Structure formats: C-alpha cells, structure tokens
Amino acid sequence: MRYSQLLIPTLREDPAEAEVASQRLMMRAGMIRKLAAGIYSTLPLGQRVIQKTKQIVREEMNRAGGQEVFLPFVQPAELWVESGRWEVYGKEMLRLKDRNDRQFCLGPTHEEVITDLVRNTVNSYRQLPINLYQIHIKFRDEIRPRFGIMRAREFIMKDAYSFDIDEKGAEESYRKMYEAYSRIFERLGLKFRAVEADTGPIGGNFSHEFMVLADTGEDIIVTCTGCEYAANTEKAEIARPAAVAPEPAAFKEILRVETPNMRTIEEVAGFLKVEPKDLIKTLVFSSSDGPVVALVRGDHDINEVKLRNYLKCDTLELAEEDVIEKITSAPRGFAGPLGMKNVRMIADFGLQAGVNMVTGGNERDVHVINVNFERDFTVQEFADIRSAAAGDICPRCGSPLATTRGIEVGHIFKLGTKYSKAMNCCYLDQQGRSQPMIMGCYGIGVGRTVAAAIEQSHDDNGIIFPKPIAPFLVIVVPVNCKDTVQMDIALKLYNGLLERGIEVLLDDRDERPGIKFKDADLIGIPLRVTVGKNAVEKQQIDIKERKGGDAQQVAIDEAVAAIEGRLNQPGV
C-alpha cells in the first residue's frame, strides 16, 4: 500500500496520558486513539496487527479441534442469576435495562452463555468432547482502566470453553489448549513462559498463565534455573527447608528493648543494628474463620494467596487497627508472637532456622531481642506462606529459583463442574444416567497480546514488530519523491515485492527523509529499503533491519531477491 493513502496519524510527542511504552508507542504510531476512559478505536495500522494476531489464534484453535462460534455481547440477567454470579460479580459487570425494563449486562465473560448453549444442544456422551471458541469484544468496567489497550474496559478476547464427560477427558482438553497456546505465542514471535497459576477458591492445580516476558511487565514470574518449573508469584512454591534442631547453646539472653517510634522492619533493624532477616514479621489477619497471626522472616514477603489456600478460608485480609490492638495490646508495628494466646498462629518455613531473632514486644515502642523457638515460644504450624524470590530453592529439583517480569496474555483454567452443576448442563452417559459435564475455559487477550509484544520489543525510536504480526514486512522509502528517477526505482521495487506476495508499504509522501525514517522506525516495519542518491548513481539500494545492524547495499536488480532472502532468515 501507499503511505499517502493510509491513515497513519503518527505523533511527534509522547501523549501525556501514556503510562507505559506500548500505550505511548501505539498512540504515537497511529495504531489506536482513545474515545473514553478504557475505550479505544483501532486505526488501520493497528487493525492490520490485530487481524494478523486473530488469524494465528484462529488457525491454532481450529487445528486443536476448536469450533468457532459467536456469542451475544448483551446478555440477559436470568442466566447470571442462575449461575449465582449476578449478585456476586462486582461493578466490573456493567448492568443495563432494555426498553422493556428487562435486566441485561455487557458480557464480561461468557461462561453462562456458553453453558446455556451447550445444555440446550448437547445431550449425549456421543456428542462430547467439544471445544467452542469465539473472538469478540468483552466489557469490564474497571475502576481504573489504564495502560492503553493493555487494561481497557472494552477489549478483544479469544475465549474458548471445553466440555468433557470425565476428568480424564477434561485433562486432555486442557492439555490440547496448553499446546495450542504454546504454538500461538510461538507463532506470534514472542518470548513467553507458561506458568502455574493459583486456581483460587475452585481449587485443583489446573491453571496456567501464559506470560509474555518484558522488563516492564506488571507480573513477577518465578522460574527455576535448573528445570522447567515456572509459576506466578501467587502460586510459586518454595522447597521446604530441612528441619533444623534448635541449638540452645547459641541462645543469648532474651531482652526487652525500647524502640521509640520504630515500626517498620527497616527502622527496627537499623536502630538495633541487625539485618532484616533477623527479624520476625508478625502480621494479623481477619479471615472468614476469625483472626489469624502469620509470621515471616523480616526480609521475606507474606503471600496472602498461599496463606488463604493453606487456611482454606473464604476471605482473608489484613486486620484493622482495633483487631490488632485487641490481639496484641499494642498499636500496629509492635506485634510479636510472645505471649499470644487464643489466636491461630502460622509461621513460614523460612523462620525455622532462626536464632536470636527480634520481634515486636506487644507494647508501644518496645521490641524483644534474642528470641528463640522452643525456649521463648512455640509454633504449632509451619507452612509455605511467603512469596518466592530469586535465590529460593525450586520445589521440584532443588536448583535456585530466579524471577523475571512478564505480562499475562493468556490464561487456561480447568473449571470442573462449577457452571454445569449450577446450570444443569448435563449429558446422558452410556448407561443413560445424567451427569454434569466437566468444563474448562481458556482466554487470550488479543489486544493485550499486541501491547505485550510491543512492551517486549521496542527501543527509543519506536516499535520493533515481530515479523508474524508486523503491519507490513517491508517499507520502501524513496528519499526524495520529487526525484522521478528515485521514484521510478522505488515503484519498480514496490511492484516487484507485491508480485512476490510480500506485504510492502511505499512511503510516497512528499516529506523530508528524516521524517520518513523516523516514521518507519516508529511504526516498526522489520525491513526498511532506502532508495536515494546511490540508487540513481550506483544502481544500489540500502536494506536495513529495524532491530539494528548495518545497512546492506544491494544492486537494484538483485533487490527483490535479497529482500525476500532477508525476510526468510530466522530472527529478522
């Protein structure tokens, strides 16, 4: 296509509202424009990228046996009442009434609709398994939409739902989706990891997040340096350390010390001239089963998801001031395990080897030093309740764990019978008995994937698109469009590439070369072909990769073949 005929409204300046690189660059490259908070229009260049991404997703879903459907976006409340989510789902679900005053919502997800469809159309074990998917918009009325299309309110999602007759079938369906997702992100040209994810209150260990690796990612991924283990921080386990018997010979004399206004780990450690790892952090929680005290080492982070899963409680949150005072008889910042009674206490495994530790004194401005297990207090329950960090030990192979940052672009989840039981989505088995179907659900944020690709691959000059989703593979830039010889050479090259089926953009704008080069870099086309003076004088054009490296001079006659060769090289 010709640049002059495409709407690519690039911006010279960074938009003030842009908080992350992908948002800034998609706006600057003229790919998206904001219409309202969290609601974006996709412009032609962005749409080309989105369409390519959708096509790869579609092909791999079909290859994995998925059947494409298209489900309503405006959904009747009745189904959500039936599943029990109408009341439970928060304000992210936008509710509305039609002209007849009937309640509807804008689909934030489609479990209810698909379960209704399947219960009405499938009734025999012979029709199962099936996997139905769609690529469509969703609406989630986020309280704080941000980061452009990374966390928009209206966004494009591929969502798939599998229905099986038994657990084994459901696991097979899950495995197929795991493989399909791996192929999808592979084909999109992204560096990614599939990580184990927390399954929340449903339980089971069948949930993986697909994370695009990027330094700017919001999520922290824990990976093993020795094996394939990878998990998100909520989920990542830490190998249980060997039990250490306390050595009373090393115990020093326990002492209460004044620590005026010293509340945080850093303040106390600095004041007492010890390391944060020598402190016991004491956290009071309110859970649906009553107050709970959790102990972790001063340099470790409590992991509330792990703690909640360990406790198997419905809700868990840090306690309010009044609960803390009731339990510790002191304001926040001075809690400690000594002398605590009538409250359940769980300590992290990381504390087991601690000797002569520091804790709060359960009294304003007082801490206790040289605290030791057994001698000074006992803990009934040790568990893995802290977040894994770099250097922790892999639960599978014992190698050190590392951390890296990523962006969640896909999530696969074994749902079990949550929806099929609530909505009576059953099949008749071989014996004619009615059984609930076993479900799975599988999502990919399509726009989010494009944004993540940009987070992963950009530089100061703009986007560096992976080939599979680049809006064009080649941009041909005549340095001076008024020079008819240059323009003729550029046009010939452009037509030659088109004939070979190569997606090429001809920058036929009458603009200064600096602007053209800047725009070509900004919109991230993998190969730039420059037709300038050398083309006229030496019959040579320049080929340059967007990702870097020197320009290559090629004879005009060999240019099409050379470009095609460069595009076929891996890594271009």
Place this chain on the structure above:
Amino acid sequence: MRYSQLLIPTLREDPAEAEVASQRLMMRAGMIRKLAAGIYSTLPLGQRVIQKTKQIVREEMNRAGGQEVFLPFVQPAELWVESGRWEVYGKEMLRLKDRNDRQFCLGPTHEEVITDLVRNTVNSYRQLPINLYQIHIKFRDEIRPRFGIMRAREFIMKDAYSFDIDEKGAEESYRKMYEAYSRIFERLGLKFRAVEADTGPIGGNFSHEFMVLADTGEDIIVTCTGCEYAANTEKAEIARPAAVAPEPAAFKEILRVETPNMRTIEEVAGFLKVEPKDLIKTLVFSSSDGPVVALVRGDHDINEVKLRNYLKCDTLELAEEDVIEKITSAPRGFAGPLGMKNVRMIADFGLQAGVNMVTGGNERDVHVINVNFERDFTVQEFADIRSAAAGDICPRCGSPLATTRGIEVGHIFKLGTKYSKAMNCCYLDQQGRSQPMIMGCYGIGVGRTVAAAIEQSHDDNGIIFPKPIAPFLVIVVPVNCKDTVQMDIALKLYNGLLERGIEVLLDDRDERPGIKFKDADLIGIPLRVTVGKNAVEKQQIDIKERKGGDAQQVAIDEAVAAIEGRLNQPGV
C-alpha cells in the same frame, strides 16, 4: 471435517417462534439459537457461513480502497449530544451509565465516533479522500425484533464512511462503493438489484438500497421492464401522464346519494356499482406546516414519503378524528374535496383523466356521484404522490413498470456535511481555508445477507446455499458407517478431496441413511456424494446436486476429479 465432531444440532420440527423461512431453516440447521428477544448465538455451521460472507465483504472493501478499523461499541453520550442526536434518536438507542455514572449508549451506528476520529487525525486536503470501514456488532433496541437474525437487536454490520474534500470527490467515493457493493453481492452468489431509495429529510438523490430478490421479502421493488430503472416503493417515480382537457359534454348531473355506513372504497364502490378507480380517495394529514388534504384515485395507494418530499415538511401523519371533523364537518370515511376551503389540497396525477367520479359528501352517510374537475371543484396542485404499481409507466423510458419483492441487505448514502458541520470535522484546503468534509456512509447487514440468501434459495427440504457462502462444498455420506468397506471408500474420498483443498464434511455418524440425507439437505451443502452398496459392488459412488437434478454415477477412481469438475461448473 467430520460431522460427529461438529456441533450441528439440527431440529426435526419447525420452531414455533419462526415466522420466516430463513429463521426457521437457520434454527433447524443448527446455525443459530436464540438467547433473548432479538439476540442470537451463532453456532459453528452458521459461523462458517458468516465468516465467508465477512471475508468477501472485506476483500471487496479493501479492493475499493477501504481501510479497516475497529470502533468502540460502547460510546460516550457527549458525541451524540454534539451531533444533536442524543435527544432525537428514539428508544432504539440503548442508553446506559457506567460505574462512575457517566452516560453511554450501545452503538446503533457509528457516524459520531468516526467523525470524531477523523476530525482528530485528518487535517489537510492532502490526507483526503479516505474511506474507513469496520465489521462489528451494532445494537438497536427494536420494539419488535423478529425474523431471527433478519431483524435482530444485536447484529453484525459492515459500516463504511467516506470523507471527501468536495461534491465531486464524494460522488466518486459513492460510485466506488456502489461498484464494490455490486461485486460483493455478485460474489456472494445472490440475485439482487440496486434500487434508488428515498434520502429522507437530507435530500439529494444519492441513496441506493441493495435488495436481494426473494418472494418472501418484506420490501417491494419497482423495476422497469424496458430499462435499468429500479427503485423502492417509497421512491419509485411514475411518468407524468399527458394532460387531458376535461370534456364537459360527457359530464353527468352531479347528485348527493345516501350511503349508510359505507366508508371504505370497496364498500362504496360495491354499493354504488362502480369500480374503485371511479372514486376519489380523500385523505386528511396533519403536517408540521398545518393540515393538508391529499386526493388519489380509489384504486391507488397514497405514498406518504412522496407527499412529504413534495410538501418539504418536517413531519406528516394521518390526521386524528378531531382534525378530520373540523375540516370536513363529517366523521372519517365521508371526506370529499367539494366545498373545502382554507386547506391546502394536492391531487395525484392519476386523477387528471377522471370523469364522473365519486367522492365523500362531507356529511355522515352521504357520497356525491358524477363529480368533475372544473365544473364542480378545482385543484391548484397536481403531483406524483402515489406508490408505483405494476403496469405504471417508467419515468425514464415509458415502458411499463413491474414489481418484485426483496430484502434490503445494503444501503449506501451520501451524507453531505450533516455530521462534519455539527461536529466541526474540517480540513484545510490548498489555500489554507477550513472546510467541512463531505461524507458518505455505507452499510451491509452481514447476518441479514446470509438470511436473505436463504430466503432466496431454499426448498421444502432445507437450505440451498450458494457455493461462495456454503459452510462446506461437499458432504460425503457413507450409507452405513458400520460397513468397513463403505467407510474405507468414504474416508479415501474425503481425504482425496481435502488434499485438493476442497471443503468437505464427512458424515461419519452411526445414523440411519434417511436421517443423514435429510440433514445434508437441511444444511444445504451444494454437492452430496453417497457411498453405498454400489460403491462396494460396482465401485461407483453417486453425486447429487442439492439444487436438484438426477444423481450421477461415477467410478470411485474418477470421483475426486468428477466432484472437482462439478464444483467448477457455473450454477452448481
């Protein structure tokens, strides 16, 4: 694909709610299911047809220079307030508030959003013309959604918008879309007509509807038997008849006669033993400019759109009883032109040649016979205010007009500056002056087109899909799946067709042949290949076209080539 692995929930019985053939057949063929009034899920078979339709639309839009975009479905009220449509648009626009109590609507159309996008990204004549399109859902909260996806509330539409610097450019953009639409419906394999349509209050003669011809269509299309003229009934003109001078010699004596309780044309004509064409129908309207009386021949239909366009009034509707009584001094059913004063009166050209006519007597239960122009009353204004009917004369060539039924699937419209002026969507011309852009808008109902294709092409047994949008081109039916020889032959054929890139469905279900044949007919696959006893005993398979004709016996070895040959024949 294998039938057993596809969700095709065919129905034996007609769904009670189905009002038209396409709705009935799409539900029976397992293509769609209703979720709520006017809200449908598209199932795998339907989705294949929709995707093929979308792809043809997309290719032709791109070929015509359209650039694909993707615009928000949830739209902020501010833009509609700015265009002036927030208050004017009726209840079809579903309004809602987000969690922050901000007003939004579900996009019933996208003029406001696209105009906002273009005013913010285009500012120079050098960036024009452009044509932006999307394929996306719309929501119109119809008071009476019906006919399945033919008139749904949530539906898929291709909408395009063009922006030009002047009228000439806008006409060229319009022409391109006219041609693109013609190619689209041609490629979809549909019999259609582009007809002139009324432009409503905006005026101008740039509006065409694309009508798929079908006996079951809601719309009546007027076409000339002698030339290319075609228009919808609202718009279709009738050649003005030659003026006829009244011949007083033939005038009979005017008489008032009693017509007790005779109000309708049929009642009065029957009672007086005359033809309906001998009556003058007198209709009283209330318009934004006051009451108006319209006269048409008893056997003709008033055309309110033509009348409104002639009067150039903003609103026009049949008058209420009190207005009629005030003007005619009689109840509804006895109005006549005699003695009427102080009201504007327009007579249709079709009355000009009338002699000794019958009219209401402006008195209960009284009509007047032998009424003649000039002698008994005069009319200042004659105009073309009736609907064209078969046999009327073409305004272009003088041949008789014919009527046919159709379904509107596309509409192209020259908008002019309505939105660009209201929303200040301007460009700088070569002299640096700010000018409003000239817009056009162009829609295709994607689901509606599929439904119309089915209305046009089906029989008692089911759908007869045109090849370009058939979900599969061939269905291979082994008569008895338990016969391993039959099944082997069927599989070989299936694989042979797949290798040639032919979309084929293998009915591998263990069902009775009658059910398989019925389903194959119902879902409308163009070619059915039967593998039965003959395949085992004579090495022959049967090829049969869905649209009819005898089965053809073909040797197994030649089957793939024979099928490919049949598919390449025009008209299959």
